[in-house]
Amino acid sequence: MMHSSRRFALISSFCVVLLMLITGCGGSSSGSSSSTSPAKKLVIAFVPKLINIGYFNAMQTGGNQAAKDLGVTFDYEGPTTADAAAQVQIIKQLIAKHVDAIAVAPDDPAVVGPALQQAEAQGIKTFTADTDAPGSVREVFVNQALSDDIGNATIDALANAMNKEGEWAIDSCGPAAQNLNSWIAVEKARAAKMYPNMKFVTTVYSGEDIAKSVADTKDLITSHPALKGVIGQCSTSAPGTAKAVTDLGKIGKVFATGIGVPNDMRAYVKNGAVKSFVLWDPTKLGYLTVWAGMQLAQGKSFSATNNVPNVGNVTYDASQKMLVLGPPITFDQSNVDQYHF
Numbered sequence: 001m002m003h004s005s006r007r008f009a010l011i012s013s014f015c016v017v018l019l020m021l022i023t024g025c026g027g028s029s030s031g032s033s034s035s036t037s038p039a040k041k042l043v044i045a046f047v048p049k050l051i052n053i054g055y056f057n058a059m060q061t062g063g064n065q066a067a068k069d070l071g072v073t074f075d076y077e078g079p080t081t082a083d084a085a086a087q088v089q090i091i092k093q094l095i096a097k098h099v100d101a102i103a104v105a106p107d108d109p110a111v112v113g114p115a116l117q118q119a120e121a122q123g124i125k126t127f128t129a130d131t132d133a134p135g136s137v138r139e140v141f142v143n144q145a146l147s148d149d150i151g152n153a154t155i156d157a158l159a160n161a162m163n164k165e166g167e168w169a170i171d172s173c174g175p176a177a178q179n180l181n182s183w184i185a186v187e188k189a190r191a192a193k194m195y196p197n198m199k200f201v202t203t204v205y206s207g208e209d210i211a212k213s214v215a216d217t218k219d220l221i222t223s224h225p226a227l228k229g230v231i232g233q234c235s236t237s238a239p240g241t242a243k244a245v246t247d248l249g250k251i252g253k254v255f256a257t258g259i260g261v262p263n264d265m266r267a268y269v270k271n272g273a274v275k276s277f278v279l280w281d282p283t284k285l286g287y288l289t290v291w292a293g294m295q296l297a298q299g300k301s302f303s304a305t306n307n308v309p310n311v312g313n314v315t316y317d318a319s320q321k322m323l324v325l326g327p328p329i330t331f332d333q334s335n336v337d338q339y340h341f
Helices: 002-036 054-070 084-096 109-121 147-161 178-194 210-223 237-247 262-271 282-297
Strands: 043-047 073-076 101-104 125-129 141-143 166-172 198-205 227-232 255-258 277-279 305-308 312-317 322-324 329-331
Touching: 043 054, 043 084, 043 282, 054 073, 054 282, 084 101, 084 109, 101 109, 101 282, 109 125, 125 282, 141 282, 147 178, 147 227, 147 255, 147 277, 166 178, 166 210, 166 237, 178 198, 198 210, 210 227, 210 237, 227 237, 237 255, 237 262, 255 277, 262 277, 262 329, 282 305
Parallel strands: 043 073, 043 101, 101 125, 125 141, 141 322, 166 198, 166 227, 227 255
Antiparallel strands: 277 329, 305 312, 312 322
């Protein structure tokens, strides 16, 4: 009987130890699995008007830095030429990839708008950056600067170069680009009010193509002998107009300005074809775009003033659902070498 009791006690002890080992290993395995499984990174996508130009390259650089700093993935995809239909196809591909947020700089808001609606229907946060799509489902517009500030600074730059008199023209990019059209409206209104001796001639469209801008501006100068100034309304037409002035030997007679990237405009500031030009920091705009996408994807709201890392204080206009990077910068001989984008 004693042997049986001892045997039973030994068997019981063995079972208890075995059970502890089994449950202990199971608990350890479960804990290890949960601790080593990385949390899924948010994916913030941006579709520029086109890739491989200085301006959007700078936005991409800023977006990449933001992704690194904020712990998200930045998916930068765009067409090789300014093409709203191609942007739509890219947005549809991003929807299929189930990204968390999609920003777009629409070449044509009317064409891109329905694609944003499709993304929103799939639970993807949608917003615009650099260029807005009014009337779309976008949740916020990441704006580089207010239209009044950009337009006023640009026409003032041209007026000062032209001594506030003479004929002037505009070389814009796409006729449906909402941001460019808003700046043009401001420029025309300010010129009519502040510079009565300046006469507006016409607007041409070079479609985000520097070579076409050069050709179009040469045509403008040739067909309007009294022309004294040209605004390159986007980051490809600004250097295009300056190159045309240079190529035709019109430096000091015809003045170019516009919305340009310092790396593209520096040589023309130094040779005198451009007295000054206007922009902002597109690397910061790219950073702000990724930050805004992360906020939306996390279900966070924007404050009236937002302290954004590596960007600074960014205001939010709730009535327009618009974040504003800040005022534009005027570049000239005194500061153009301080910027490298």
